[in-house]
Amino acid sequence: MSKILIVEDEESIAELEKDYLELSGFEVEIENEGESGLKRALEEDFDLFILDLMLPGVDGFEICKKIRESKNTPIIMVSAKKDDIDKIRGLGLGADDYITKPFSPSEMVARVKAHMSRYERLIGSGVPANDIIEIRGLKIDKTARRVYVNGEEKNFTTKEFDLLTFLAQNPNHVFTKEELFSKIWDMESIGDIATVTVHIKKIREKIELNTAKPQYIETIWGVGYRFKV
Numbered sequence: 001m002s003k004i005l006i007v008e009d010e011e012s013i014a015e016l017e018k019d020y021l022e023l024s025g026f027e028v029e030i031e032n033e034g035e036s037g038l039k040r041a042l043e044e045d046f047d048l049f050i051l052d053l054m055l056p057g058v059d060g061f062e063i064c065k066k067i068r069e070s071k072n073t074p075i076i077m078v079s080a081k082k083d084d085i086d087k088i089r090g091l092g093l094g095a096d097d098y099i100t101k102p103f104s105p106s107e108m109v110a111r112v113k114a115h116m117s118r119y120e121r122l123i124g125s126g127v128p129a130n131d132i133i134e135i136r137g138l139k140i141d142k143t144a145r146r147v148y149v150n151g152e153e154k155n156f157t158t159k160e161f162d163l164l165t166f167l168a169q170n171p172n173h174v175f176t177k178e179e180l181f182s183k184i185w186d187m188e189s190i191g192d193i194a195t196v197t198v199h200i201k202k203i204r205e206k207i208e209l210n211t212a213k214p215q216y217i218e219t220i221w222g223v224g225y226r227f228k229v
Contacts, residue, residue, distance in 0.1 A: 002047040002116055003027045007037030007063060008078070009055050013101075017050065020105035021112060034058030041067050048116055050108075051095075053079035053086065061093060068094035072158045074115040078103075084194065091198040094157045098192070118186055119158060133168050135229060138207055138216060140165055147207070154206040159184060163196075164203050167217060167227035176224040200225060 004021060008014035009032050018028040029046075031037035034055035041049055041063060049067060053060040064075055077090040080101040087098045096115055099108065122145070131142040139148040145161055147154050156164070162184050167175070175183075177193040185195065200219075204211045218228050 001027045005046045006050045008052040038063045048074045064093045171229040174226040
């Protein structure tokens with residue numbers, strides 16, 4: 001049974017989320033404080049994290065950042081704040097999704113299932129051995145899900161890896177943000193295509209020598225992105 005950790009200081013909301021997720025077959029644990037939530041997130045094995053942004057002690061941003069330093073487990077951030085800057089910051093720290101309160105419990109469950117299904121397919125897929133893409137110093141090991149730039153390994157989140165691999169496997173093809181969102185996130189109506197922009201930025205920071213003049217992922221203004229070969 002997949003295990004989820006909810007870090008939420010509003011107990012009524014946390015319990016409602018837990019009830020709906022348990023009805024869908026998930027095992028759910030709750031922490032109401034940032035510090036205890038961070039400790040459990042780092043020390044225990046969970047299959048997905050649901051993090052509220054505004055928490056006593058350690059906030060959701062810091063928890064997300066610390067988790068991403070060692071784990072690729074899916075993260076869904078939850079907040080009553082609708083500002084795009086908070087969404088961009090959360091996604092930039094490695095979150096896979098961002099939900100604004102108030103939201104319906106069924107929407108939460110749908111997003112959890114989508115991210116969980118995607119992650120399970122990726123870690124359990126039978127990828128052929130030595131399935132590697134190498135382009136001008138960039139090495140993408142699809143089998144081990146690892147990325148190297150000039151021999152140096154770079155840490156990638158699940159979605160960052162998926163997006164980079166998809167673009168590299170379809171060189172010189174221009175994709176719109178909507179197409180990339182649909183391909184990588186498996187969702188057409190849930191989410192925000194700003195997610196794509198944030199993830200492209202994070203990927204460039206890891207693989208490009210000069211992000212102002214990218215040699216791999218090129219922006220086609222007014223259209224989208226393409227991987228140059």
